[in-house]
Amino acid sequence: MDAVDQPLRADARRNRERILLAARDAFAESGFAVPLDEIAARAGVGPGTVYRHFATKEALFQAVVTARVTNLVAEAQRLGSHADPGGAFFGFLARLGAEGAAKRDTSDAITVPGPLKAEIHDALEVLLSRAQTAGAVRPDITAADLIALMKSLLVAVHENPDPARAERIFAVLTDGLRPPPTSGRTRSPSSQMVI
Amino acid sequence: MDAVDQPLRADARRNRERILLAARDAFAESGFAVPLDEIAARAGVGPGTVYRHFATKEALFQAVVTARVTNLVAEAQRLGSHADPGGAFFGFLARLGAEGAAKRDTSDAITVPGPLKAEIHDALEVLLSRAQTAGAVRPDITAADLIALMKSLLVAVHENPDPARAERIFAVLTDGLRPPPTSGRTRSPSSQMVI
DNA sequence: CAAAATACGGAACGGTGGCCCCGGTTAGCA
DNA sequence: TGCTAACCGGGGCCACCGTTCCGTATTTTG
Numbered sequence: 479m480d481a482v483d484q485p486l487r488a489d490a491r492r493n494r495e496r497i498l499l500a501a502r503d504a505f506a507e508s509g510f511a512v513p514l515d516e517i518a519a520r521a522g523v524g525p526g527t528v529y530r531h532f533a534t535k536e537a538l539f540q541a542v543v544t545a546r547v548t549n550l551v552a553e554a555q556r557l558g559s560h561a562d563p564g565g566a567f568f569g570f571l572a573r574l575g576a577e578g579a580a581k582r583d584t585s586d587a588i589t590v591p592g593p594l595k596a597e598i599h600d601a602l603e604v605l606l607s608r609a610q611t612a613g614a615v616r617p618d619i620t621a622a623d624l625i626a627l628m629k630s631l632l633v634a635v636h637e638n639p640d641p642a643r644a645e646r647i648f649a650v651l652t653d654g655l656r657p658p659p660t661s662g663r664t665r666s667p668s669s670q671m672v673i
Numbered sequence: 674m675d676a677v678d679q680p681l682r683a684d685a686r687r688n689r690e691r692i693l694l695a696a697r698d699a700f701a702e703s704g705f706a707v708p709l710d711e712i713a714a715r716a717g718v719g720p721g722t723v724y725r726h727f728a729t730k731e732a733l734f735q736a737v738v739t740a741r742v743t744n745l746v747a748e749a750q751r752l753g754s755h756a757d758p759g760g761a762f763f764g765f766l767a768r769l770g771a772e773g774a775a776k777r778d779t780s781d782a783i784t785v786p787g788p789l790k791a792e793i794h795d796a797l798e799v800l801l802s803r804a805q806t807a808g809a810v811r812p813d814i815t816a817a818d819l820i821a822l823m824k825s826l827l828v829a830v831h832e833n834p835d836p837a838r839a840e841r842i843f844a845v846l847t848d849g850l851r852p853p854p855t856s857g858r859t860r861s862p863s864s865q866m867v868i
Numbered sequence: 869c870a871a872a873a874t875a876c877g878g879a880a881c882g883g884t885g886g887c888c889c890c891g892g893t894t895a896g897c898a
Numbered sequence: 899t900g901c902t903a904a905c906c907g908g909g910g911c912c913a914c915c916g917t918t919c920c921g922t923a924t925t926t927t928g
Contacts, residue, residue, distance in 0.1 A: 487895055487904060513885060524907035529887065616848075618841050626829045627842060634825035638817070646813050647822060653811075654849025682925055685875060708915060719877035724917065 494531050496521040501542045505583035509636075510539055510590070540594070543587040547594045550577065554601035564614025567605045568652060571628075575648050578632040585632040588625055599625060616657045627651065689726050691716040696737045700778035704831075705734055705785070735789070738782040742789045745772065749796035759809025762800045763847060766823075770843050773827040780827040783820055794820060811852045822846065 486494075500520035504512045514535050518525045532538035553573060560566035578584040588598045603621035610617050631651060635644040681689075695715035699707045709730050713720045727733040748768060755761035773779040783793045798816035805812050826846060830839040 489895065490905065493906080514887085515885075518907095524909095525886090526888075526908070527906055530905070535886065616845075619845070620838075620841075622833070623838055623841055626833055626838070627826075627845065630825035630829035630832075631822075633828065634821045637825075638821055643815075643818055643821070646815075646818055649853075650811075650814070650818075650822065650846065650849035652849070653851075653853050654845035654847070656848075658844075658848050682874060684924065688876080709917085710915075713877095719879095720916085721878070721918075721920095722876055725875070730916065 490531075493521070493523055493527055497523065497528055497531055497538070498542065501538050505539060505542055505586075506581040509582040510535075510586040514538075536590075539583070539586070539590075540592070543583055543594065546577070546581070546584070547587050547598060550574065551597045551601045554598075554605055558601075558604050558608070563605070563608040563612040567609035567615060568655075570602070570605055571624075571652065571655075572648075574628060575632075578628065579635050579644055582636055585629045585636075589629045595625070613657060615655050619655060685726075688716070688718050688722055692718065692723055692726055692733070693737065696733050700734060700737055700781075701776040704777040705730075705781040709733075731785075734778070734781070735787070738778055738789065741772070741776070741779070742782050742793060745769065746792045746796045749793075749800055753796075753799050753803070758800075758803040758807040762804035762810060763850075765797070765800055766819075766847065766850075767843075769823060770827075773823065774830050774839055777831055780824045780831075784824045790820070808852060810850050814850065 497517065501517050504517045504520055508516075514528060515525050517538070518528050521528070528538065532541065550573065554570050557566040557570050560569075574584075574588075587594050589595065599621050602624055606615065606619070606621050606624065609615040610619075631647055634647060692712065696712045699712045699715055703711075709723060710720050712733070713723050716723070723733065727736065745768065749765050752761040752765050755764075769779075769783075782789050784790065794816050797819055801810065801814070801816050801819065804810040805814075826842055829842060
């Protein structure tokens with residue numbers, strides 16, 4: 479990973495841009511699991527060239543998704559001052575779901591331990607606790623639960639890419655996140671998961 | 674895969690038993706992804722011996738999980754004649770969740786295309802449609818949706834093995850599966866996932 | 869107990885994927 | 899235009915994993 483980018487040869491700069499573009503597309507299509515050789519081939523360079531610019535495959539991944547995650551966090555913080563806590567929370571969840579359904583690497587980005595995951599976690603936690611205080615979201619859920627849920631549901635959506643099914647799955651999530659009717663327990667006793 | 678098992682040498686029969694035992698534990702702990710060499714090592718045999726008894730790793734997996742899945746299907750069919758459709762459905766879901774949380778290979782068994790997946794799908798469909806007709810489960814969900822949901826949630830549970838979190842996650846699922854309140858829409862408009 | 873059939877173990881093969889290195893090429897500058 | 903330094907390409911190394919092969923060991927049988 480080159481820190482300075484001022485004294486960079488013209489072809490080096492051009493190749494770096496190409497690699498980032500190709501990585502963006504490849505990661506979005508196939509997630510982090512895409513072979514690095516395919517990224518290199520898409521960029522029209524050799525694998526060695528990729529490693530000249532990015533020390534490791536993960537560094538390249540970080541470089542690609544950082545901008546997108548930062549945007550998400552910014553939107554979450556913007557929504558954090560929203561009047562309606564429930565609307566802000568579910569709106570951000572919808573944004574996250576749309577992003578994750580479109581780009582396969584989003585679920586990897588918010589899951590792999592690192593600064594990105596921490597940022598999303600913190601941003602989500604603010605929205606979540608506000609919504610919970612307002613009574614719009616069930617109080618037992620944590621931000622880590624939500625990230626785990628989102629990640630696994632995004633995987634499910636990617637594994638059978640039916641838009642209608644994706645909407646149904648996310649509807650189950652959003653409805654399940656709402657506070658359960660606190661009045662006389664209508665839950666059947668057999669609905670407990672014994673682990 | 675040897676069809677005849679009558680003329681089987683004593684050590685062969687013993688090793689076959691050992692392999693099945695080791696595979697059962699290894700698959701339960703690590704899912705289908707466990708290296709076959711580890712199964713062989715656990716059984717105290719060489720990898721070649723495993724392949725003498727089972728033509729492929731997947732054949733061994735099928736031999737291990739078939740009994741368990743068959744039991745699940747039998748229980749589903751038994752519950753199918755239950756008086757309370759909702760209770761039967763959520764009870765079976767709880768059973769599936771418990772089984773899947775305890776054994777990591779359950780999610781693989783019900784997901785990999787094959788007869789096991791088809792059996793589970795059909796058994797689940799009966800319970801689901803009865804519960805939907807009774808108004809205990811939201812009507813838009815399909816059996817395939819449920820399998821996808823269960824699989825991904827089980828993966829999430831296995832990735833962070835906190836029993837409390839597992840219960841919370843499954844609570845979100847069961848609550849989200851209940852029919853949404855049909856009365857005046859309390860859903861905020863921003864809760865739609867735009868895909 | 870000896871011969872024949874059968875099974876065993878583990879080394880080896882083939883494929884995949886992350887990562888590195890060397891010979892050739894190209895940019896930048898005088 | 900010619901020289902130097904940086905860069906590029908892709909072949910290659912290593913690790914992992916499913917699978918196969920073969921010399922050896924064990925069991926069965928006459």
